[in-house]
Amino acid sequence: MNYELRIMNIKKKESRRLVLSLFCVLFSVLSHAQVKSSIDTTNIKIGEQITYKIEVDTDSTNLVVFPEGQTFMPLEVIDSYDVDTTKQDAKFNLIKKYGLTQFDSGAFTIPRQKIVIGDKTFFTDSLKVIVNPVVVDTTKQGLYDIKPIIEVEKGKSNWLRNVLIALLTIGLIASLIYWFVWRKKPLTEEEKIALLPPYDRAKLALEKLDESNYLEYDEFKAYYSELTLAIRKYLDEKVYDHALESTTDELISRLRLLKDGNQIDLSQETIKNLESIFKRADLVKFAKSAPDKELAKLDRQTVAVEIDHVKEVLPEPTEEEKLLDQQYKEAQERRKKRKKMMITTVLVIGIIAATFVGFGIKYGFKYVTDTLLGNDNLELLEGEWVQSAYGYPPITVSTPKVLKRIETDSLNIVDAPVSFTEFRYGNVLDDLSVSLTTASLKNHEANETIDLGEVSEKAITQLEDKGVENIFVKTDKFVTPNGAEGLKTHGSASFPYPNSDKFVDGEYIMLHFTSQNIIQQIMITYHKEDEYAQEIVNRILNSVELKPAAE
Template sequence: MKSKNFRYNNTNASVFGLPFSGLFTFAFLLLPLFLAAQVTATIDSTSIKIGEQITYKVQVETDTTNVVVFPEGQTFLPLEMIQSYAIDTTKEDAKYKLIKKYGLTQFDSGAFTIPRQKIVIGTKVFQTDSLQIEVKNIVVDTTKQGLYDIKPIIEVEKSPSQWWKYLLLTLLVLSLLSFLLYWFIWRTKPLTKEEKIALLPPYDRAKLALQNLDETNYLQNAELKDYYSELTFIIRKYLDEKVYDRALESTTDELITRLNILKDGNQIDITKDDIKNIETILKRADLVKFAKSAPDVELAKLDRNTIDLEIDQVKEALPEPTEEEKLQDQKYQELQEKKQKRNKIIITAAIVVGLCIATFVGFGLKYGFGYVKDTIIGNESKELLEGDWVTSDYGFPAITISTPEVLKRDNPPIPEEIKAKLQMTVFSFGNVSEALSVKLSTLKVSPQEGPEKQGGQEEIDLNQVSEKAIQQLENQGVSNLLVKKEKFVTPNNAEGLKTYGTASLPVANTDKYYDGEYVLLHFTAENVIQEIAITYRKGDVYAQEIAERIVNSVELVKEEVAKKEQEEN
C-alpha cells in the first residue's frame, strides 16, 4: 500500500493531501443565483430573553412547476430549533408564494448568528442571509424574589428489568433438582418388613422365622415337603451364620460331620444328643423332599419344636464375642456407612454432571456451542454487543451513531502552523491493539484567501482522504492491509466512501500481531471531512456484529443529498 505523507506549509497548506486554495470559492459560482434571488429570510425579533422563542420565516416565490426543499433538522445552530411549522402556500398567477416558519430558541446569553440556510428550488440552490440575534439574561429583583439553593438530585426509578424472572426460574429448577436428589438418594427411607428382619441378629431372625412358619397352612394342607424345606432352611441358615459358613450348601452328612469336628475341637460346646437330634430331623426332611416320605403331622410339629430347642442350645453353646470381635463388627458397620455415603455422593455428582452436560448440549444445539460457552465463561465482545448501547451525536456538523460504549473526546496534537486553519474534534473508544476500537473524527477547514481556480471550487477527493487514513493506521502499527473500496450510503441517503478489508493488528506491548479487520467511512461537505474508523479481531463474531451494527446506525445530514434527489426527480 503506497500512501502519501501529510504536508503543511505557509504558501500552499494542505490537509489530507488537498490544497486549501480553491476548495471554498463558491462566491463566483453562486453570484448569478443570488442576483436572481427569490428567497428572503426574516425573524420577528432580534433580541430575546434566555429560553424565549423567536420565529424564523423563509419566504419563497417560484414557478408552480418547481419543487422547493426547505432545511430540516438542527441546521440553525448555535440556535436550537424547537418546532417546524407547516408550509403556508398561496398562488399568484403562475407562481407560488411559500412561507416556512421555524421556532428557534437559545438557553445561553450573548450575541449569536443564525447561519445561512440552503433552499433548493428546482435544480438550483439558494442561500439566505445570516441574521444576528441577541439573547439577554433575565434580570431578577432579589429584593422581591428570594434566592433558593439548587434542588438536590432526585433518583429516578429505572424501568423494571426482567432479570428477576430468570432468577426465579433458575431457583425453581435448582429447588426441584435438590428435592429429587434428597428424596431418591439422601433421604433415610423407611425400612420394609424384609429389611427390618434382615437387620435382626441371627438368633432373633431364626425365632421369627419359626413363628412365621407356624402361621402358614402347610400342615393343614398336608404340604409336608414345603414345611420341612422351610424348617430345615431355618436351622441351616442359623448354623451357617453362627457355626459353619457352608451349612446351606452342605449335605446332611457333611454338616453333621462338621458339627462333630467342631465339638471334638472344643470350638462349640454342644452335646452329642443335640447333634443327633439335628441329624434325625435333617434326614427325615431329606426323605420327605426326595423320597416322597409322608410322616405324621404331629411328628412334623414335634420336629418343629425340636429345632426351636436346638437353636436355643446352639446359642448357649456359642462362646461370647470378644472385645476384639465387637470392635471389628463396629468398624465393619462404620465402613458400610461410609461406603453408602460415598456411593450417594458419586451418584449425586454423576446426576449433576449429566444434567449439566445435557443442558449444555441442548442449548448448544439451539443457540450454538460457541455462544453457550461464551455465555458461561464470559466474552468481552459478547458483553459489549448485548449491553446497553448509546445513540448520540458527535462533532459539528453532527454525526449520529450507536455504539456499545460512549465515545470519549480526544485532543490530538495539531501543528501550530496550521492550528488556526483547522478545527478538529475526535471521539474514540479503545485502540487498534484491543479487541474493538471505534474512532469518529470531524475536520473543519477555514476558507483560505487567494486566487480562485478556474472552474470554481475544487471537490474533495475521498479516495485521497482514504489513502491518508490508511497511512494513519500504518503509523499506529497496523500492517498487511488489504484494501477494498465501495460507495456507502447512510439510511438518510448521505453518500460517502467505505474502505474496508483485513489487516494485521498489533498486540499491545509486544512485537506480535493478530489477524483483524477494519472499516473506514468518509464523508465530506464543503469545508468538512468526517471519518469513522472501526477495527476488530478477525473471527470474533460478536465484534463483527458490533461493527455492522455501528455502520448501519450512521446518519448525517448532507446538504448535497437534497439537491441530488431533486435532480433525479
C-alpha cells in the same frame, strides 16, 4: 469664456450620463434579485430560540442556494425549516427560516450569510443579539441543593425469567438425585429381617412357619424345608460357616468335632435331636415321606429349644471382636456413601454433558462454550443496545454501548481550520471500537466541494500514526437505509497490542459523509475472524441514518 462654459456643460452631461448608467445597472441588479434578512428579536434569554429569516425575490429561472450547516456560529442551529415559496407576477418570493439559540450569556454577532442566486453571490448583513442570563429572585424563589444522581432504570429484559428457569431446572435435578440416590428409603420386610441378629432371625422364621398353612394342606416338604433352613442358617452364622451347603452327615460330624475339640459346649442330646430332625426332613424332601402332623409340630418345638441351647453355649464376643464388627459396619457405611457420591457425580456429569451436547447441536458448540466461559463481544451483541443521534446534522446509529463524548482538539482529516465533536466507545487497540466524529469547516465557501477521497486518505494516515500497519484499503459507495450517500473505506490491517510489540489481524470500516461545510465520519475497528464482532458491525452499519440538516 464660451469655451469654458461649453466644457462645463459637457462635464455635467457626462456626470448625468454616468449617474444614469449606475442607476440603470443598480436597477437591473435589484430587478434581477433582492435579498433581505431579519430576526424576530435581538434580545433573548439563555436557551431561547431566535427565528432568523432570509427572504429572496428572484426570477423563476435562477437556482437559489441558502446557507446550510453551522454557518451561524457562535449561535447554534437547532432547526432548519423548509423553504416557503410564493409567486408574485413573474418572480418568486423565497423565504428560508432557521431556529437559532445560544447557551451562554453575552453579546453575540450573527455573521454575514452567503446566498448564491444563479451565478451571483449575495451576503446578508451581520446582526447583533443580546443573550441574557436567567436571573432568579431569591426572595421569591428559594435556592435548593443540587439533586443527587438518579439511577436510570434499564429497559426490561428476560434475565429474571432465565434465572428462574435455571434455578427450577437445578432444583428439579437435585430433587431427583436426592430421591433416588441419597434418600433413606423405607426398608422392605426382607431388609428389616436381614438387619436382625441371627438368633432373632431364626426365632422369627419359626414364628412365620407357625403362621403358615403347610400342615393343614399336608405340605410336609415345604414345612420341613423351612424348619431345617431356620436352624441351618443360625448354625451357619454362629457355629459352622458351611452349615447351609453341608449334608446332614457332614453337619452332624462337624458339630461332634467342635464339641470334642472344646470349641463349643453342645450336649450330646442337642446333637442327637438335631440329627433326628435333619434325617426326618431328608426323608420328607427326598423320599416323599409323610410323618404324623403332631410329630412335625413336635419337631418345630424341638428346633426352637435347640436354638436356645446353642445360643446359651456360644461364647460372648470379645472386645476385639466387637470392635472389628463396629469397624466392619462403618466400612459398610463408607462404601455405601462412596457409591452414592460416585452415582451422583456420574449423573451430574452426564446431565451437564447431555445439556452441552443438546444446546451445542441446536445453537452451535462455539456459541455454547463462549456463553459458559464468557465472551465480551457476545455479551455486547446480546446485551441491550442503545439507539441515539450524534452531532449535527444528526447521525442516528444503534450501538451496544452509548458512545461517550470525547474532548479533542484536532483531527487530521482536512487541511483547513475545523472544530470537532467526537463520540467514542473503546479505541483502535481494543477488540472492538466505534467512533463518530463531526468536523465543521471554518471559512468554507458554499460552492467549494469536499473530496471525500482525500478525507479517507487522511483518515488512513491517522490510523498509521496510531501504530496500525499493513493497511489494505478498499473504497465503495455507501447508502444508508434512509437514502443518504457517503463513502465507505474498509479493509484489513495489523493492530498493535497495548504495551507490546505484537500485532493482531483486524478489520476496519470508515464511513464518510459531507454536507456543505460539515464532514462526518464513523469508524469501526475489530479483530479478524471474530464472528460476534462481525455481527455487531453489520448491525451498526444497518442502523446508520443520516438526517439532512434541512429536516
